[in-house]
Amino acid sequence: AMFDTLSASLSSAFKSLNADAKLTAENMKGPLRDVRRALLEADVSLPVVRRFIKKVEERALGLEVLEGVTPQVQFVKIVSDELVQLMGAEGSKDLNPGQPQVILMAGLQGVGKTTACGKLAAFLKKRRKSVLMVATDVYRPAAIDQLVKLGSKVDVPVFELGTAVSPVEIARQGVAKAKAEGIDVVIVDTAGRLQVDENLMAELQNIKAAVHPTDTLLVVDAMTGQEAASLVKTFNDQVDLSGAILTKMDGDSRGGAALSVREVSGKPIKFVGTGEKMDALEPFYPERMAQRILGMGDMLTLYEKAQEAIKEDEVAAFQKRLEADAFDFNDFLDQFKRMNNMGGLQMLKLMPGFSGVSEKQLYEVEKKLKRYEGMITSMTEEERANPQLLISSPSRRRRVAEGSGRSEQDVAELMGAFTQMKAQTSQMSKIMKLGQGGADAE
Numbered sequence: 001a002m003f004d005t006l007s008a009s010l011s012s013a014f015k016s017l018n019a020d021a022k023l024t025a026e027n028m029k030g031p032l033r034d035v036r037r038a039l040l041e042a043d044v045s046l047p048v049v050r051r052f053i054k055k056v057e058e059r060a061l062g063l064e065v066l067e068g069v070t071p072q073v074q075f076v077k078i079v080s081d082e083l084v085q086l087m088g089a090e091g092s093k094d095l096n097p098g099q100p101q102v103i104l105m106a107g108l109q110g111v112g113k114t115t116a117c118g119k120l121a122a123f124l125k126k127r128r129k130s131v132l133m134v135a136t137d138v139y140r141p142a143a144i145d146q147l148v149k150l151g152s153k154v155d156v157p158v159f160e161l162g163t164a165v166s167p168v169e170i171a172r173q174g175v176a177k178a179k180a181e182g183i184d185v186v187i188v189d190t191a192g193r194l195q196v197d198e199n200l201m202a203e204l205q206n207i208k209a210a211v212h213p214t215d216t217l218l219v220v221d222a223m224t225g226q227e228a229a230s231l232v233k234t235f236n237d238q239v240d241l242s243g244a245i246l247t248k249m250d251g252d253s254r255g256g257a258a259l260s261v262r263e264v265s266g267k268p269i270k271f272v273g274t275g276e277k278m279d280a281l282e283p284f285y286p287e288r289m290a291q292r293i294l295g296m297g298d299m300l301t302l303y304e305k306a307q308e309a310i311k312e313d314e315v316a317a318f319q320k321r322l323e324a325d326a327f328d329f330n331d332f333l334d335q336f337k338r339m340n341n342m343g344g345l346q347m348l349k350l351m352p353g354f355s356g357v358s359e360k361q362l363y364e365v366e367k368k369l370k371r372y373e374g375m376i377t378s379m380t381e382e383e384r385a386n387p388q389l390l391i392s393s394p395s396r397r398r399r400v401a402e403g404s405g406r407s408e409q410d411v412a413e414l415m416g417a418f419t420q421m422k423a424q425t426s427q428m429s430k431i432m433k434l435g436q437g438g439a440d441a442e
C-alpha cells in the first residue's frame with residue numbers, strides 16, 4: 001500500500017543510528033547513507049535526494065543537545081521536518097477562489113484524469129458547492145461518454161456539445177452557462193494525450209486563454225515515480241499550472257512522485273487519488289504524508305504535543321500507573337479529556353494505527369466516544385477503578401448497558417477499546433521515557 005516500501009527502508013535507516021549522546025558527522029554517516037538509498041529506491045531523483053540529505057545533515061550537525069532527547073528521536077524529527085518541507089510546508093493546498101471557480105484538468109491518457117474529474121466533482125459537492133463538468137475531448141467520443149457516466153454517478157451535470165464543436169468553444173460555452181446559472185465550480189475535462197504533444201499543448205493554452213481558469217491541474221500517475229514530477233515541470237513550463245493531482249497513490253508503495261513533484265516543478269500537489277471509487281480523493285497534506293511515510297513520525301508529534309499539554313509530574317504519575325498496570329476506566333476517560341485539550345480528536349490521527357483516518361471516520365469516533373463516556377458514567381466507582389470486574393462479569397456488563405441505554409454489544413466494544421487504549425498508552429509511555437533520556441529504553 002501507500003509508501004509501504006519507503007516506510008520500511010527508512011525505519012531500518014533510523015535503527016542503524018546507535019545510541020550515542022550526540023549526532024556527529026561520524027555516527028550519522030551510516031543512517032544518512034541508508035536514508036539516501038531509501039529515497040533513491042523510492043524513485044526520487046538524484047538531485048532532489050542530494051539536496052535533501054545535505055539539509056538533514058546540516059541541521060543535525062548544528063543541533064543543540066536537547067535535554068533528554070535521544071539522537072534517534074532528533075534524527076527522525078529532522079527527517080520528518082525535511083520531508084514536510086520537501087512536499088511543501090504550507091499545509092493543505094486549497095483550490096484558488098473564483099466565482100465561478102474554473103478548474104481546467106489536463107493529463108496524459110490512462111493516468112486517471114477523467115476519474116479525477118468525477119472525484120473532484122463529488123468532493124466539491126460534498127462541500128455544498130454546485131458543480132458543472134464540461135467535456136471537451138472531441139477526439140474520443142468514448143471520453144465524453146465516460147464523463148457523462150461519471151457525472152450521473154456523482155449526480156453532477158455534464159455540459160457537452162458532441163464532437164463537432166471545437167474544444168475551446170465548448171469550454172467557453174460551458175463556463176458561460178455556469179456563470180449564467182450561478183454555479184460555483186466548473187470542471188473542464190480536456191483531451192487525454194498519449195505523450196507530450198505540441199498540438200494538444202496549444203489547445204490547452206487556447207482553452208486557458210478563453211476561460212481564464214482559477215486552477216489548471218495536471219493529473220499524474222503516482223506509479224510513474226519521478227517521471228510524474230518531470231511531467232508536471234514540462235506542462236508547467238508550457239501552460240503554467242497551479243498544481244497537480246497525484247492519482248493511484250493506493251498502489252504506490254514507493255512514494256517518489258509524492259516526494260518529488262513540488263521540488264522538481266515548483267508546483268504543489270493539491271489532491272491525491274487513493275482508489276477507483278468516486279470518494280477516493282483527498283486534499284494533499286504534506287504533514288500527514290510525512291507521518292504516513294515515517295509511521296514513527298506519528299509518535300513524535302504526539303510526544304511533542306503531549307509535552308506541551310501534560311505537566312511533567314502528571315506524566316510521571318501516569319507512567320507509574322501504567323507500570324503498575326493500574327490503568328483503569330478513570331484513566332481512559334482522562335485520556336480522552338486530555339486529548340481534547342491537545343486539539344481534540346485531530347490528535348487521534350497521530351496515534352499509532354490511526355494515522356490514515358478520514359474526517360468522516362473521525363466523526364464516527366467522536367460519536368463512539370460519547371457512547372463510551374455514557375457507559376463509563378453508568379459504572380460504579382469500584383468498576384471504574386477495577387476494569388477486571390466488568391471484563392469477567394456478564395451481569396455487570398448487562399447492568400451498565402441498561403443503565404446507559406446501550407446494548408451489551410456496545411459495552412463489549414468499550415471493553416475492547418479500553419484494552420487497546422491501555423496497550424497504546426503503554427507504548428506511548430515508553431516513547432516518552434525514551435525522550436527523557438533513557439537511551440537504553442529501546
Ligand code: GDP
Pocket residue numbers: 107108109110111112113114115116192247248249250251273274275276280
Ligand atoms: P484517463 O485516461 O486519464 O481519463 O484515465 P481514467 O480516468 O479513465 O482512469 C484510468 C484507469 O485508472 C481506470 O481504470 C481508473 O479506474 C483507474 N484509476 C483512476 N484513478 C485511480 C486511483 O486513484 N487509484 C486506482 N487504483 N485506480 C485509479
